[in-house]
Amino acid sequence: xKLNVDLAQLWTKVDKMGAEHISIDIGDVxxxxxxxxxxxxxxxxxxxxxxxxxxxxxxLSVRGRQVLLFIPDHGFKVENALIEASAGNKxxxxxxxxxxxxxxxxxxxxxKVTNNMSGKFEIFGTSEFNDEIEGEAELHVCKNCINxxxxxxxxxxxxxxxxxxxxxxDLEEFFTTYSSLFKRLPKQQAKEAKKGYSKDWDKISARxxxxxxxxxxxxxxxxxxxxxxxxxxxxxxxxxDNSINNLIALxxxxxxxxxxxxxxxxxxxxxxxxxxxRNEQGVYSNCDWITVKKxxxxxxxxxxxxxxxxxxxxxxxxYKLKDRNESVELELAWPKRKFGIVLSNPIKIDxxxxxxxxxxxxxxxxxxxIKN
Numbered sequence: 001x002k003l004n005v006d007l008a009q010l011w012t013k014v015d016k017m018g019a020e021h022i023s024i025d026i027g028d029v030x031x032x033x034x035x036x037x038x039x040x041x042x043x044x045x046x047x048x049x050x051x052x053x054x055x056x057x058x059x060l061s062v063r064g065r066q067v068l069l070f071i072p073d074h075g076f077k078v079e080n081a082l083i084e085a086s087a088g089n090k091x092x093x094x095x096x097x098x099x100x101x102x103x104x105x106x107x108x109x110x111x112k113v114t115n116n117m118s119g120k121f122e123i124f125g126t127s128e129f130n131d132e133i134e135g136e137a138e139l140h141v142c143k144n145c146i147n148x149x150x151x152x153x154x155x156x157x158x159x160x161x162x163x164x165x166x167x168x169x170d171l172e173e174f175f176t177t178y179s180s181l182f183k184r185l186p187k188q189q190a191k192e193a194k195k196g197y198s199k200d201w202d203k204i205s206a207r208x209x210x211x212x213x214x215x216x217x218x219x220x221x222x223x224x225x226x227x228x229x230x231x232x233x234x235x236x237x238x239x240x241d242n243s244i245n246n247l248i249a250l251x252x253x254x255x256x257x258x259x260x261x262x263x264x265x266x267x268x269x270x271x272x273x274x275x276x277x278r279n280e281q282g283v284y285s286n287c288d289w290i291t292v293k294k295x296x297x298x299x300x301x302x303x304x305x306x307x308x309x310x311x312x313x314x315x316x317x318x319y320k321l322k323d324r325n326e327s328v329e330l331e332l333a334w335p336k337r338k339f340g341i342v343l344s345n346p347i348k349i350d351x352x353x354x355x356x357x358x359x360x361x362x363x364x365x366x367x368x369x370i371k372n
Contacts, residue, residue, distance in 0.1 A: 037063065038065070038184075038186075041062075041065065041067070041113070041114055041115050041116075041186075042114070042115055042116050042186060043114075043116060044112075044114070044116075044122050045070075045112035045113055045114035045116065045122075046062075046112060046113055046114070047110060047111065047112055048062065048069070048111050048112065048113050049111070050099065050102060050103050050107075050111060051103070053069065053095070053099075053113070055095040056181045056182065056344070057181055057299075057343065057344050057356060057357040057358040058094050058095055058148060058149060058357070058358040058361065059093065059094055059095075059149075059178050059181060059182075060092060060093060060094060060095060060113070061182065062113050063184075064182060064183050064184050065115055065182060065184045065186070066115060066175055066178060066179070066181070066182045066184075066186070067113040067114060067115050068091050068092060068093045068113065068114060068115070068171070069091065069092045069093075069099075069111055069112070069113050070089065070091040070092070070111070070112055070114070070121050070139060071089045071109045071110065071111060071112075072110060072112055072121070072122060072123050072124055073109060073110055073123075073124060073125060074088060074089060074123050074124065074125040074137075075125050075126060076125060076126055076127075076128065077125065078123060078124060078125025078126065078127070078133050078134075078135075079125075079127060079133060081123060081125075081137045081139070082123070082133070082135045082136075082137050085137065085138045085139055085140050086140055088121075088123065088137050088139045088140070089123075089139060090139065090140055090141060090142040090143075091121065091139050091140075091141055091142065092141075092142045092145050093141060093142070093145045093146070093149075093174065094142075094144075094145035094146070094148050094149055096142060096144040096145045096147075096148050097144050097148075098142055098144045098145075115175070115186040117171040117172045117175060117186065118171075119138055119171055120136045120137070120138055121136065121137055121138075121139050122134070122135075122136055123135065123136075123137045123139075140166050140167070140169070141166055141169045143162065143166060146165070146166075146169075148361065148365075149302045149361065150301075150302030150303070150305055150306055150361060150365065151165075151174070151177075151301075151302060152165055152301070152305075153302075153305040153309070155302075155305075155306070155365060156305070156306075156309050176256065176261075176264060176265060176298070177298045177299060177301065178298075178299045179265045179266070179299075180266070180267070180268035180271065180297050180298070180299050180343060181268075181299060181343060181344065181357075196239035196240065197239050198239075198240060198242060201242075204232070204242050204247075205231075205232040208232045208244075208247050208248075208249055209227065209230050209232060209249050211249075212249045214227055214230050214249075215230075215249070216230065216249060216250050216251035216254055217248050217249050217250060218248075218250055218251070218254040219251060219253075219254055219278065219283050219284055219294070219295075220281075220283055221251055221274060221277050221278045221281060221283045222277070222281060223251060223274075223277065225277075226273060226277070229251055229252050229270055229273065229274055230249055230250070230251055230252075231249070231250055231251070231252055231255045232247050232248070232249055232250075233247070233248050233249075233250045233255050233258060234246055234247065235247070235248055237260060251274050252266045252270055252271075252274065253266060253270075253271055253274045253275075253295075254294075256298075257294070257298070268297065268343065271297050272318065272329060275295060275317060275318035276318060276329075278295065278318070279318055279320075284317075287314050287315075287316060288314050289304075289308050289314045291314070291317075292304060292314050292315060292317055292332075295317040295318070296317050296331065296332065297331060297343065299343060299357060300331055300332060300341070300343075300357065302361055303332070303341060303357065303360045303361055303364055304332075306361070306364035306365055306367075307364055309369070310364065310367055310368070310369045310370060311369055311370035312334075312364075312370065313334065315332040315333055315334050315341075316330075316332070316333045316334070316335065317331070317332060318330075318331070319332070319333035319335065319340065321333070321340065321349065321352070323347075323349045328347060328349065330342060330354065331343055332360075337353075338351050338352045338353065339352070339353050339354075340352060340353070340354045340355075341354070341355050341356075341357065341360045342354060342355075342356060342357075343356070343357050344356050344357065346359065
């Protein structure tokens with residue numbers, strides 16, 4: 001049955017608020033099974049066979065969700081694992097060589113996937129007296145996983161720096177870094193983003209954004225045509241302090257790159273739109289590594305660190321490439337070399353060499369440092 005509903009008055013209110021009309025993909029509408037799946041995924045996790053794991057540009061995923069994988073059964077080392085994180089099984093975040101080896105060896109462990117970002121895992125095992133033991137443990141991330149992604153430049157770091165990164169690994173920050181590759185936001189992340197704001201926050205936020213004419217106070221991109229992409233940030237991190245000196249208007253991209261904003265999720269299309277406007281307005285026009293890091297999607301940081309430390313010239317960010325009558329956006333591009341990178345699904349354009357994120361990580365990871 002077709003329903004005809006007049007929403008003209010509602011849209012009038014929306015326009016007065018300065019909100020932007022956006023389209024919704026009906027294929028993304030969630031069903032009851034999705035909510036049940038996400039509830040389980042964000043709590044104790046879901047048992048899975050290794051062959052059922054998916055990969056999105058090297059990141060582990062299940063049904064479009066970014067996940068990590070761990071082995072709950074710790075056998076006789078469970079007691080040590082409950083006391084010391086380094087004594088436990090490592091958890092995996094990428095389709096690394098360790099997982100590949102486990103698949104080839106047909107390891108029949110009981111695996112679980114989760115997107116719980118507490119850093120605590122429900123494990124079990126047997127004591128030396130054959131007593132069954134279970135509890136929560138803080139496990140360490142697999143070094144091969146983060147090395148493959150060159151997460152925080154670990155592939156070119158010292159042994160001490162690598163150990164520090166493993167010990168201080170923040171799951172929330174990690175998930176947010178690669179969130180552009182996934183459509184589904186972890187339930188825990190979505191809840192965290194809504195906490196702590198005052199009841200009149202929408203009015204306060206609108207007033208601050210209007211006072212700066214919808215211009216980001218960091219990168220200076222003007223978002224008057226896309227108002228929803230301008231946020232208001234609490235400088236102190238205290239969301240209940242709405243004094244004018246504690247508030248600053250930031251575009252969504254600058255906002256998520258603020259310290260302690262691991263809970264922030266920004267759609268890839270929104271990052272692309274912000275960079276498109278930056279390019280049109282001459283914002284961040286310098287082509288240097290500092291500008292590249294500020295402007296590029298965080299999921300590209302591993303590639304950027306490889307290129308920077310190995311002596312490559314800084315690329316263009318959000319480079320528009322015209323192919324006949326079609327315009328294609330490359331995340332990173334070296335126009336003179338006709339070399340470019342996209343996040344996923346690389347395209348073929350005559351004369352150009354274009355790689356996906358996973359392909360670029362492998363390509364630059366194997367390259368030697370350029371001699372001056």
